[in-house]
Amino acid sequence: MSLADELRTLRSEYMTAPFWFWNDVMDPQEVRRQIAEMSRQNIGGFFMHARMGRVTPYMSQEWMTAVKAAVDEARQRGMFAWIYDEDGWPSGFGGGAVNALGEEYLQQYATAEIIPCNGSVGPKLDRPKYIIAAYATGKKVNGFGDCHRLDPNDLPGSWSRLPATCRERLVVFRRELHNYRRHFSPEAWADGYVDVLNPKVTRAFIGKIYEAYRREIGKAFGGSVPGVFTDEPSYHELGWSEPVVRLPMSPVLEREFEKRYGAPLLDNLMTIAFGGPEAIRARWCFYSCLAHLFSHNYTRILAEWCQRHKMVFTGHYLLEEHPRCATHVIGDPMLHYYYQQYPGIDHLGKDLDLKDFWSSARVLVKQASSIAHQFDKPRVMCETFAGGGWHFGIREQKWMADWQYAMGLNLVCQHAFHYSLRGFRKRDYPPSLSFQQPWWPLSGDLGAHFARLGYLLTRGRRVVNVLVMHPIESFFATHEPGGYPWPNDPMNESLKKLVEYLLAHQIDFDFGNEALLKRHGRVDGAGIRLGSASYDAVIVPHSLTWRKSTLTMLRKFAAAGGRLYFVEPVPTHVEGQPTDAYGPLLEEAMSLGHWQAPEFRQCIADLVGPAARRACRVLGNDPRNLDIMVMHRRTEEQDIFFLTSGAKTEHTASIVFDVPGFPMQVDTVTGRLLPIPHTRENGECRIDPSFDFAKSYTICFKRSRRASLPTPETQVSQNTLCRPGDPLPYQIDRDNALILNRGELFIDGCSVGIMSTLDAEQALAQHGNGPQAFMRFTATSETRVSGAELLLETPENFEIKIDERVVPVPAQPLWFVDPCMKRVPIPGGLKPGENTIELHFRWRQGLEIEP
Structure with a gap:
């Protein structure tokens, strides 16, 4: 086909x-x-x-x-x-069915409480059954210096036996159950989320x-x-302003941590939460x-x-x-x-x-x-x-x-x-x-x-030759759980810059995940294979630590002649422990420089660009060209390119393609294939498309003879040209509407003021159920408007008056825009001048006043 x-x-x-x-x-x-x-x-x-x-x-x-x-x-x-x-x-x-099964299904935290102490007198702790770990420490609450884990059941008796240098503070970690009301749900069971680390909980969800x-x-x-x-x-x-340090906790987590690393998790809580060597x-x-x-x-x-x-x-x-x-x-x-x-x-x-x-x-x-x-x-x-x-x-x-x-x-x-x-x-x-x-x-x-x-x-498949190692585990190693909002995060900023600059130079890439590289990766000749994808070049971004398995694979890749790049600062740890093992590897790799250096973007273009073997390049120095995004896919019969620009202003770009065949543009609205003006020089095809807000191009290079391609279609515009200032013909395709969303609120006969309907609901909510109220709106018309209608949600909840006349609500009113918006005919329509519209009601919680 x-x-x-x-x-x-x-x-x-x-x-x-x-x-x-x-x-x-x-x-x-x-x-x-x-x-x-x-x-x-x-x-x-x-x-x-x-x-x-x-x-x-x-x-x-x-x-x-x-x-x-x-x-x-x-x-x-x-x-x-x-x-x-x-x-x-x-x-x-x-929907509340899983968290209703009991506390063992609820999400849990280890929440830290810091208690100042009199050096000689130990504290007496409340809620002891919820305490999972306690530490005595000095004035600085972190893992540096003297820090002793205590048995909470021995307090305050064991306090006097501690060194004086660690009797300044007591840090207590309590097991806390999740309790956060889901505002989207009225049911009481919305309190409490579940332990997603526990497979028993997931199976209950299923x-x-x-x-x-x-x-x-x-x-x-x-x-x-x-x-x-x-x-x-x-x-x-996340918690937009964490008042305390709160760590995820679960019995499943405690077992798995000790199984993996040979040490109890509770022995490490102080260091994870507050830092230390x-x-x-x-x-x-x-x-x-x-x-x-x-x-x-x-x-x-x-x-x-x-x-x-x-x-x-x-x-x-x-x-x-x-x-x-x-x-x-x-x-x-x-x-x-x-x-x-x-x-x-x-x-x-x-x-x-x-x-x-x-x-x-x-x-x-x-x-x-x-x-x-x-x-x-x-x-x-x-x-x-x-x-x-x-x-x-x-x-x-x-x-x-x-x-x-x-x-x-x-x-x-x-x-x-x-x-x-x-x-x-x-x-x-x-x-x-x-x-x-x-x-x-x-x-x-x-x-x-x-x-x-x-x-x-x-x-087909995306054409990608560059692998960027994802530094997520360096974020693990440097994460301070009580440090939100983590301002000035250099590692995040450097990753953003690297990704932005690669894409700005049409260097498509994939991220490489360490855990998946260990399971599914291997060195294949002078390349790295991950799953079904293979790469000729690997970039190690600004990072702190990598796995032993990753370091081993990068060594093999470099030794086989693979192109390896590092962004500075370079890593100094393996699996969270300091090492000098990167030295020989750095000597074999190419440096892209420091991510904050002025020449960083140009280094990426000059050093990584040739290795990426780009089939599409944007020429010229117009800064708007940096916003042009390119997707390249290849099938057995053709190369497919999709190009779009994030810029909102019109500009023309010169783009060259290094692929065989003749370019045809796909009209994605109609499905037609259209010729696109182009030139060829030195085996490359050049086009000069004009980009504007929301304008994109889908271009196919089919590896076939020119004669087999469709011929251009002549299109005659059916639009009527208008000169600036000429009247423009138009037709209204739906009824015109005037929104009345501000009016004067009266409660028990007294004016509260002119306000929006939303503010009116909030004002009424302060009075509880029962008060008589009405809201008065005005609409001014230059002429008499026959056939006018009032559009109102839940009109059955109100007595409607227009100029003191009660307006009947149809038993089955028609709707406009949305089925909730009911049409209420206005007898006699609107008169010239000011028309007064009043909605009378007895207020109750849950009643909504909407325009």
């Missing part, structure tokens, strides 16, 4: 699949209606996401009725209904949620129900152990269950975008991606890369796409656009998603499609990218673009 034939048909599996917020009463007919809306705009599936505002009880028979309706409608339309495995997030507590879905819709598994999304599980919450080694051991347990006892178990039932396991993990934060809460993101059939990430916000502490979006994407390339995983999922705002439209979606596709993602999960906008739901991480939007009828072309792009960027 020719490429033109392949592109003629849109395939649902390559379309987007949005987060569909199930956030109200789930009516099966409304479920089917909304799926039909998605289908018409080339949306290929959806994730059924239980969300704040949900009224239908989670996992109830009514819930399953709606699920079955969604699965059936998806099947009829050739779409895919994905399971979301939790009631809100983070995944694991099973029993309560996964098996329940299998009983109800298991016949569709692997068909119209392709897989499961897990959302932001973690072994620790052995802190680098202790912290490396601690977080390595956590990373292994979480990925092995949570992600692996769920992924294997999905595999057995012909399902795909995907989703994303908390704070995976920043290695320092990942260390604190999830360990090693790439180990999770290794087990997932479709590795998944979350790219929040409306910018490609935030210019602050969190700006590691390139690192985030490459972590997942590297695993997919190395272990033949066909798709990489990205939850994206959350918090973009209500103005986030078609162009913004394309601009951001194209950038993600260029780095290796190929399954977009839009955040989000809101089933309902009633009340506070409209403020739940907008936008809603669904039928509520005015641009929705025009979004089918965007869906077609994503579908064809997703198809093309799963053909």
Whole structure:
């Protein structure tokens, strides 16, 4: 089949699949209606996401009725209904069913308390049964100097026998159970998250949620129900201002730590928490152990269950975008991606890369796409656009998603499609990218673009020759658990710079994970092979420590003639212990210099560029060229390039391709192949494309004779040209609306002031249930408006008056924009001048006043 034939048909599996917020009463007919809306705009599936505002009880028979309706409608339309495995997030507590099983299922911490002491009199401790370790120390609370572990049951009697130098402070670690109310859920069981390090907990989660879905819709598994999304599980919450040092803890962790390292974990708590001479080694051991347990006892178990039932396991993990934060809460993101059939990430916000502490979006994407390339995983999922705002439209979606596709993602999960906008739901991480939007009828072309792009960027394999060793275990070794927000993190900044500069020079690369390199890596000639991928060049970034197995492999690679590069500062430890073993290796490797040096970016271009054997290069010194991202895939018949720019201003670039064949541009909206102007010189093909906001190019070089390619098509524009200042013809495609979201609030007849409806709810909440209230709005019109309607959520909760006249509410009102927004006809319409609209009600908690 020719490429033109392949592109003629849109395939649902390559379309987007949005987060569909199930956030109200789930009516099966409304479920089917909304799926039909998605289908018409080339949306290929959806994730059924239980969300704040949900009224239908989670996992109830009514819930399953709606699920079955969604699965059936998806099947009829050739779409895919994905399971979301939790009631809100983070995944694991099973809608309260798992954490209700008892304390042994709850997430635990070792929380430090520092108690000043009178040197001669020992303290008497409260809550002794929760104390798991106690240390006597000097004025400095760390592992330096005198520090003695105590038996808490011997206090205060043993205090006097301690050296005077360590009787200044007592540090007590108490076992603390997780207790954090999930604000998205009204049920009391929302207190307490679960121990994701414990396989018993994961299997209970499967029993309560996964098996329940299998009983109800298991016949569709692997068909119209392709897989499961897990959302932001973690072994620790970040805590935006940690008041104390709090370490993840579990009986499973204690056993595994001692098994691996031959020492009790509790003997090392002081050093892990507060530092000391052995802190680098202790912290490396601690977080390595956590990373292994979480990925092995949570992600692996769920992924294997999905595999057995012909399902795909995907989703994303908390704070995976920043290695320092990942260390604190999830360990090693790439180990999770290794087990997932479709590795998944979350790219929040409306910018490609935030210019602050969190700006590691390139690192985030490459972590997942590297695993997919190395272990033949066909798709990489990205939850994206959350918090973009209500103005986030078609162009913004394309601009951001194209950038993600260029780095290796190929399954977009839009955040989000809101089933309902009633009340506070409209403020739940907008936008809603669904039928509520005015641009929705025009979004089918965007869906077609994503579908064809997703198809093309799963053909063949990525062309990558460079491996960047991921320094996650150096983050383990240097992590101070009480140091949030960890400002001025040089290792993170240097990694970001390295990744940014490589991609700016069209040097594609994969990250190499140490744990996976040990399991699946080997030196192959003058290259390194990891899984099914091979590399001619290896870069060791700014780091502190590497495994013995990694050091051994790098030595073999360099001895075989492989190109090895180091970024300064160079490592000084092996598995957290100081060593001089890197000396001979550094002599054989090339230095890229210090990451803060002015010439660092140019060193990467000059030294790594030739080794990368780039098939695509952007010429010239325009700084906007550094924003051009390139994806190169190769099949048996052709080379496929996808190019996009993160810049928002128009500019023209000169780009050369060192591949055989003739270039054809793919129109991803229509599927047509179009010639693209080009020149050839010295075997290279040059094009000069113009980039602008959200503009991208998909170019295929087919290894065939020119005669077999399609001929240019002549296109005649159907647009009418208008001169500046001329009237522009237009037509309104939906009723015009005036938003009344500010009015005067009266409580028990007294004016409280003019305020927004949201502020009015907060003011009323201070009065408890019962007061009589009304809110007065005004609308001014220059002419009489017949046929005017008042749009109101839950009109049945109010007595409506317009100019003192009571307005009747229809028994079954029509809706506008969203089914929750009811049309109430205004008898006689609006008069010229000021019109007064009043909503009268008796206030009760839970009542919402919405425009």
